[in-house]
Amino acid sequence: MSSTANISKMFIFRDVPHKSIHELCTMAPPVSFNTGVTIFNQGDESDVALLLVEGKLGVEVSSAGKYRDVGQVNMGEIVGETALFARTGKRSATVRALEQSQCLLINPELLINAAKNPAVIAIERHLLGTLARRIRRTNQETAKIWKEFDARSEDKEPAAGLVTRLKSLFGGR
Amino acid sequence: MAQIAPADSDRLAKRIVAHHSFPGASHAAIERVLAKGDCKQLPHGALLCREGDPGSELFFLVRGNITVLRKDGNGEDRILSDMTCPCVFGHMSVIDGSRRSASCRANGPVEFVTLTRAQVDILLADGSAAGVALRRLLIASLCDQLSSANGFVRKLVLDHTDGNDPSIQKPTGTTSKPREADNDLRTLTAKLGGWDTSLSDLEQMEKEIEFYMDEDTRRTLNANGKKS
Numbered sequence: 001m002s003s004t005a006n007i008s009k010m011f012i013f014r015d016v017p018h019k020s021i022h023e024l025c026t027m028a029p030p031v032s033f034n035t036g037v038t039i040f041n042q043g044d045e046s047d048v049a050l051l052l053v054e055g056k057l058g059v060e061v062s063s064a065g066k067y068r069d070v071g072q073v074n075m076g077e078i079v080g081e082t083a084l085f086a087r088t089g090k091r092s093a094t095v096r097a098l099e100q101s102q103c104l105l106i107n108p109e110l111l112i113n114a115a116k117n118p119a120v121i122a123i124e125r126h127l128l129g130t131l132a133r134r135i136r137r138t139n140q141e142t143a144k145i146w147k148e149f150d151a152r153s154e155d156k157e158p159a160a161g162l163v164t165r166l167k168s169l170f171g172g173r
Numbered sequence: 174m175a176q177i178a179p180a181d182s183d184r185l186a187k188r189i190v191a192h193h194s195f196p197g198a199s200h201a202a203i204e205r206v207l208a209k210g211d212c213k214q215l216p217h218g219a220l221l222c223r224e225g226d227p228g229s230e231l232f233f234l235v236r237g238n239i240t241v242l243r244k245d246g247n248g249e250d251r252i253l254s255d256m257t258c259p260c261v262f263g264h265m266s267v268i269d270g271s272r273r274s275a276s277c278r279a280n281g282p283v284e285f286v287t288l289t290r291a292q293v294d295i296l297l298a299d300g301s302a303a304g305v306a307l308r309r310l311l312i313a314s315l316c317d318q319l320s321s322a323n324g325f326v327r328k329l330v331l332d333h334t335d336g337n338d339p340s341i342q343k344p345t346g347t348t349s350k351p352r353e354a355d356n357d358l359r360t361l362t363a364k365l366g367g368w369d370t371s372l373s374d375l376e377q378m379e380k381e382i383e384f385y386m387d388e389d390t391r392r393t394l395n396a397n398g399k400k401s
Contacts, residue, residue, distance in 0.1 A: 082319075084195075085194065092323075111196040116305070125298070127312055131312065132265055133269070135318055
């Protein structure tokens with residue numbers, strides 16, 4: 001089965017005409033990564049986001065020479081969008097292929113030249129939902145930690161417990 | 174329905190484009206978005222949106238200042254932040270259908286442009302210049318919001334680290350500032366007070382999203398199964 005056919009079956013493209021998917025794949029051909037390959041490194045400067053169309057990616061944050069797993073990227077998810085839409089422009093984490101994976105590379109040229117393509121519109125709408133979900137989840141997790149911390153505020157070293165929990169969620173940097 | 178004055182639209186659009194970074198950013202396209210909205214004015218103390226209400230519209234602040242408030246566990250309003258022009262706010266509820274997580278009150282007379290949820294839905298699905306501009310502006314705004322939230326937590330962790338934990342690497346030249354850390358903790362207390370009310374909604378939303386992801390995975394697996 002061709003890449004275009006595979007991508008057409010993805011849920012985020014459920015309402016997108018096949019022709020538009022084909023145009024997307026012509027402008028941004030899917031790129032394959034072998035298992036174990038580092039796709040980008042924390043601290044790298046970049047302006048490319050990835051849409052995972054096949055496989056699985058791992059996200060790591062390094063601190064003091066140690067790597068800490070902070071999550072996985074599954075099929076249909078986008079990673080690295082901050083490089084496209086925020087001023088920082090630097091990768092906040094390292095991303096590796098956990099298995100043979102295939103990604104669409106979303107760069108500024110694609111977004112400018114294919115702005116009206118329904119597939120690009122679908123990616124952007126998907127990204128809006130993803131970001132809203134991440135913000136809510138971050139706030140929710142932080143709130144839960146804070147509630148626990150607040151309930152134990154009479155402990156001798158409450159801040160240490162809070163920091164440990166925050167570290168486990170956000171890494172050590 | 175009142176339209177934003179051309180001079181105000183030009184000024185606001187240019188400031189928005191200067192403030193947010195997104196591919197293809199164009200102040201002319203932002204002006205087209207603003208032209209679709211309703212321009213309103215409210216006096217000092219008026220509420221623009223109320224915590225817990227459905228998100229029926231998003232706002233562009235044209236002139237004045239807004240105070241963001243959230244009720245704590247005792248039902249008292251806590252001030253989370255102040256916003257000035259240029260800013261877009263109230264979009265989270267419009268995007269994900271959740272209820273307002275905070276109230277916004279005019280701090281002095283304010284002028285703002287609103288887009289209804291229906292207008293936003295149309296623009297978010299639209300390939301026009303205005304649609305592209307609104308989608309990307311909202312993505313950029315959410316990216317900034319997420320970076321800010323993560324940065325705040327990381328700073329909190331750094332400020333509470335005394336250097337004894339080898340797993341935490343502080344940037345060169347950073348020193349621990351206990352007094353600043355205490356202020357951060359107080360800010361966090363204010364920001365997170367009274368968050369219980371929306372947790373069930375969030376958990377429901379998470380389940381729905383997981384369902385979609387599972388559905389996506391299932392479809393692809395089915396397709397691969399048929400292939401083999």
